[in-house]
Amino acid sequence: MINDDLFEPYDRLIQIEVLGRRVAVPENNRLLRCFQFLALRSISYGDFCWNGDCTNCQFWYKDGDPAACEDKTALACRFRVREGLVITRLNDCVKLEDPER
Ligand code: FES
Numbered sequence: 305m306i307n308d309d310l311f312e313p314y315d316r317l318i319q320i321e322v323l324g325r326r327v328a329v330p331e332n333n334r335l336l337r338c339f340q341f342l343a344l345r346s347i348s349y350g351d352f353c354w355n356g357d358c359t360n361c362q363f364w365y366k367d368g369d370p371a372a373c374e375d376k377t378a379l380a381c382r383f384r385v386r387e388g389l390v391i392t393r394l395n396d397c398v399k400l401e402d403p404e405r
Contacts, residue, residue: 311337320389322400331387335380336361339398346399354381360397366390 317328320338329338336354339361340347351360361380366372368388375392394400 318387322391335383343400362395364393
């Protein structure tokens with residue numbers, strides 16, 4: 305696995321959905337790290353403060369309550385990933401197409 309020292313220790317990958325695409329990311333990590341796992345180059349060189357200030361990592365997600373009509377929003381650099389997370393929208397700064405993968 306690439307650049308394992310970037311990530312919090314994890315035993316397995318978990319499934320989440322990003323804009324309708326199911327992907328596997330390391331458990332026990334902040335979501336922005338998971339995005340980095342998916343697109344190492346574009347997230348590593350992206351315009352991110354990694355500490356909750358810039359809001360460039362903002363995303364929108366379903367919180368699992370089918371009655372909720374509005375998606376919730378959070379900062380990916382602060383949000384711990386969880387199994388089954390459904391991400392519906394990303395800030396334009398979050399680019400998950402990595403030409404090297
Ligand atoms: S990376 Fe700046 S707020 Fe998350």
